[in-house]
Amino acid sequence: MEMENQQPFQIDLGNLMAFNPHHQYPSLSSSREDLVSECLQKGAELAQFIANDLFNLPSTEDRDGPLVRLPPPSTRLPREKPLPKPKPPTKWELFAKKRGIKNRKKDKIVYDDQTGSWKRRHGYDRANDEENIPIIEAKMTDEPGVDPFAARRANKKNRVEKQERNQLQNLKQAAKVGALPSHVQLAATALPITGTQAAPKKITKDELGNVAGMAATSTASGGKFDKKLAGEKPAKHQGKYRKFLPVVEGTGIGSQEREQTEKVLNRLISKNSHEILNINKAVNMYNVKKEKKQRNQRGKSSSMSSNKLKPNKKLQKKPLKKGSSKNGKAK
Amino acid sequence: MLKVRTPKNGKVKRELEKRAPKLVETGKKTLILHGTKTSGVLNEVLTEIYHLKKESAVKYSRRNEGIKPFENGGDSSLEFFSLKTDCSIIVYGSHSKKRPDNLVIARTYDHHIYDLVEVGIENFKSMHSFTYDKKLSPRVGSKPFITFIGEGFENVEELKHLKEVLLDMFRGEVVENINLAGLDRVYVCTAISPNKVFLTHCALRMKKSGSVVPRMELVEVGPSMDLVVRRHRLPSDGLRKEAMKTAKDQAKKKEKNVSQDAIHGKIGRIYIPDQKVGDVALPDKSKGVKRERCEAKMKNRDNGPASKKQKEDSEKPKEDSE
Numbered sequence: 001m002e003m004e005n006q007q008p009f010q011i012d013l014g015n016l017m018a019f020n021p022h023h024q025y026p027s028l029s030s031s032r033e034d035l036v037s038e039c040l041q042k043g044a045e046l047a048q049f050i051a052n053d054l055f056n057l058p059s060t061e062d063r064d065g066p067l068v069r070l071p072p073p074s075t076r077l078p079r080e081k082p083l084p085k086p087k088p089p090t091k092w093e094l095f096a097k098k099r100g101i102k103n104r105k106k107d108k109i110v111y112d113d114q115t116g117s118w119k120r121r122h123g124y125d126r127a128n129d130e131e132n133i134p135i136i137e138a139k140m141t142d143e144p145g146v147d148p149f150a151a152r153r154a155n156k157k158n159r160v161e162k163q164e165r166n167q168l169q170n171l172k173q174a175a176k177v178g179a180l181p182s183h184v185q186l187a188a189t190a191l192p193i194t195g196t197q198a199a200p201k202k203i204t205k206d207e208l209g210n211v212a213g214m215a216a217t218s219t220a221s222g223g224k225f226d227k228k229l230a231g232e233k234p235a236k237h238q239g240k241y242r243k244f245l246p247v248v249e250g251t252g253i254g255s256q257e258r259e260q261t262e263k264v265l266n267r268l269i270s271k272n273s274h275e276i277l278n279i280n281k282a283v284n285m286y287n288v289k290k291e292k293k294q295r296n297q298r299g300k301s302s303s304m305s306s307n308k309l310k311p312n313k314k315l316q317k318k319p320l321k322k323g324s325s326k327n328g329k330a331k
Numbered sequence: 332m333l334k335v336r337t338p339k340n341g342k343v344k345r346e347l348e349k350r351a352p353k354l355v356e357t358g359k360k361t362l363i364l365h366g367t368k369t370s371g372v373l374n375e376v377l378t379e380i381y382h383l384k385k386e387s388a389v390k391y392s393r394r395n396e397g398i399k400p401f402e403n404g405g406d407s408s409l410e411f412f413s414l415k416t417d418c419s420i421i422v423y424g425s426h427s428k429k430r431p432d433n434l435v436i437a438r439t440y441d442h443h444i445y446d447l448v449e450v451g452i453e454n455f456k457s458m459h460s461f462t463y464d465k466k467l468s469p470r471v472g473s474k475p476f477i478t479f480i481g482e483g484f485e486n487v488e489e490l491k492h493l494k495e496v497l498l499d500m501f502r503g504e505v506v507e508n509i510n511l512a513g514l515d516r517v518y519v520c521t522a523i524s525p526n527k528v529f530l531t532h533c534a535l536r537m538k539k540s541g542s543v544v545p546r547m548e549l550v551e552v553g554p555s556m557d558l559v560v561r562r563h564r565l566p567s568d569g570l571r572k573e574a575m576k577t578a579k580d581q582a583k584k585k586e587k588n589v590s591q592d593a594i595h596g597k598i599g600r601i602y603i604p605d606q607k608v609g610d611v612a613l614p615d616k617s618k619g620v621k622r623e624r625c626e627a628k629m630k631n632r633d634n635g636p637a638s639k640k641q642k643e644d645s646e647k648p649k650e651d652s653e
Contacts, residue, residue, distance in 0.1 A: 015502045016514075019479040019494075025524055032454070039480065039529055040549050043519035046478035047535065047547040055511065055544040065512025077499050078566075078574035080359050080419040081352040082441050168335060182351030183344045185336040230404025 009049050014073030018046040085179040090170040350417050354578040358504035361388040362418035366425025367396050372455050373424040373432050379458055379554040380422055383532065386472045389416045398423060400435045401562055406444050414442040420500050430561060436496050440574045446566045448496050451559040458553035467534040467550055469516035474503055481522030489560040490522055517549055531555035
C-alpha cells in the first residue's frame with residue numbers, strides 16, 4: 001500500500017480498492033438518509049481517487065474501449081489451495097542425470113525398410129513394425145518346438161508390463177510427496193499380503209457405525225463415562241445378536257433345548273417310516289381323481305350328441321357335480 | 332497392489348484439472364447456504380449476494396441442519412460442502428432468537444476452515460426497492476471498485492478482519508488487463524460505529540470532466556445493509572503463514588519466432604499456409620450470371636471508398652523493426 005501526503009488514502013490498484021482511514025464515525029443522531037448520502041459522497045470521492053490513478057496508466061486502444069494493464073494487487077490475501085508441489089524426478093531421469101544422458105529429438109518420420117517408403121515412427125501403420133513381419137527366418141540356435149510368433153508376442157507383453165510397473169513406481173514416489181498429477185488416482189486393487197485378485201470389500205457406513213459402537217461400549221462402564229468426541233453419534237446396535245438356550249436341563253427354557261433337538265431327530269428318523277403317510281387323505285385323493293376321469297369322458301359324449309349348445313352343457317353339469325361330490329363324501 | 336486410475340473422458344479430466352492447486356489462482360468461488368431456520372430478510376440477503384456474485388457462486392436451496400461454524404466439530408459439513416463444490420468462501424445464513432438474521436462468512440484453505448466472521452443484518456434494503464435508470468445497472472461479473480471508509484477498519488480488530496473478508500469476497504478474479512469502459516460498480520463499506528458497517532452496492536456513472544479522468548458519480552442500486560459484527564475467529568499464525576505463500580516469479584516463457592538482429596533489430600517470423608491455388612474454384616463466366624453494368628456501379632457506390640478496406644487488410648507485416 002502506498003501512502004501519499006497530499007491524499008491521505010490507501011490504494012490497492014490491483015484490486016481496485018481504496019481505503020480512507022481518516023474518517024471519523026458519523027454521529028448516531030443523524031437520520032438514515034443523511035448517513036447514506038454522506039457515505040455515497042465519501043465513496044464517490046474514493047472512487048474518483050482510484051480512477052485518477054487508473055485512467056493515467058498507459059492504455060492501449062481496443063475495439064471495446066481502452067485497455068489498461070493493472071499492477072499486481074498489494075493487499076495480501078490467503079490462497080485458496082496450497083501451492084502445487086514440484087514433481088519428483090523419475091528413476092530414469094535420475095539415472096540419465098547421473099550418466100549425463102541427454103534427450104535427443106527423434107524424427108517423426110522414419111524410413112521403412114520393408115516397404116521402402118517413409119512412414120511415421122509411432123502409431124498406426126508405423127515404420128519397422130515388429131508385428132508386421134510375416135515370416136521369421138529360423139536360425140541355427142533356435143530350439144525346435146518353440147513358436148517364434150508366440151515368443152514375439154510374449155516378449156512384447158513383458159516389455160509393456162515392465163513399463164507399467166516402472167510407471168507405477170514413479171507415480172508412487174510422486175504420491176509420497178503429494179505431487180501426483182491432478183487427474184491420476186492410485187487405487188488399491190487387492191490386499192498386498194495375500195495377493196488375491198478380488199478387490200477388497202468396501203466397508204459400508206452401517207458396518208463402520210456398528211464397529212465404532214462396539215468399540216465405544218467395550219469399557220468397564222459400557223461407555224457411559226467416556227468422553228464423547230466432537231460429532232460422535234450414539235452407538236448403533238446395542239445388545240446381543242444371538243441367543244443360546246441353556247444346555248443344562250430344567251423347567252421352562254431349560255426343557256426347550258431338549259424339545260428342539262428331539263424335533264429334529266424325529267424328523268430324521270421318521271423320514272423312511274410309513275407313519276408319515278396319511279392313508280385317509282390318500283384314498284380321498286384317489287377317489288376324486290377317478291371321478292374326474294369319468295366325468296370327463298361323459299362330458300365328451302354329451303357334447304357330441306347335443307350340437308354344441310353351451311347352455312345345455314352347463315345345465316347338465318350342475319346336477320352331475322353335486323351328485324359326484326355327495327358320492328365322494330359317502331365313500 | 333495399486334492401480335492407476337485416470338478419468339475415462341476429457342470432460343472429467345478438465346474438471347479435475349480445474350480443481351487442482353494452481354500456482355496462480357483464478358478467483359475464489361462462493362457457496363451460499365441456508366441454516367435450519369432463516370428469516371425472510373436473510374433469504375433475500377442470500378439470494379442477492381448470489382446475484383452479485385452470479386458467475387462465481389453456488390447456491391444451495393435446501394436447509395442444512397447441524398452446522399455450527401464456531402463450535403468444535405460443527406464445521407465438518409461446511410468443509411465437506413467446500414470440497415464438493417470447490418468453493419472457498421462460504422456464506423451461511425441462520426436465524427435464531429439469540430442471534431437474529433445471522434450471517435457467517437467463512438473462508439477455507441485447502442478445504443479446511445481458515446477464518447470466520449459472524450455478522451448480523453440490519454436495515455436491509457433489497458435491490459428491488461431502489462429506482463434508478465436501468466441503463467446504469469452493472470453487468471454480471473464486472474470488476475468492482477471497493478471502497479472502505481472509516482478509521483474503524485484500521486483500529487478495531489474485528490472490522491479489520493471484516494474488511495479483509497469483504498475484499499476477498501467481492502473483488503472477483505485478479506486480472507492483468509482491464510477495460511476502462513467496463514467499470515460499472517462500486518461497493519461502499521463505511522464503519523458507522525466500532526462494531527457496525529454500512530455496506531451498499533452502487534452503480535458507477537462516468538461523466539465528462541474535460542480531462543482524461545472522468546468524474547465519478549455513484550447511484551445506489553442496492554442491496555444495502557448494516558452489518559453488525561458478532562463473533563469472529565482469526566486463523567492461527569501457522570495456518571496464515573502457510574496460506575499467504577505466493578508463487579515465486581516464474582521463468583519467462585520462451586519467446587518463439589522472434590529474434591534479434593544487429594542491423595534489422597527485432598525480427599519476427601510468421602507462417603503463412605500454402606495458398607492452394609489449384610483448389611480455387613474458377614469464376615463462373617456463363618452469360619446468365621453476369622451483372623449488368625449499371626447494377627455493378629450502384630453497388631460500388633454503396634460500398635464507399637475502397638481505400639479503407641485496404642487498410643484493414645494490410646495488417647500482416649512480415650518484419651517490423653524497432
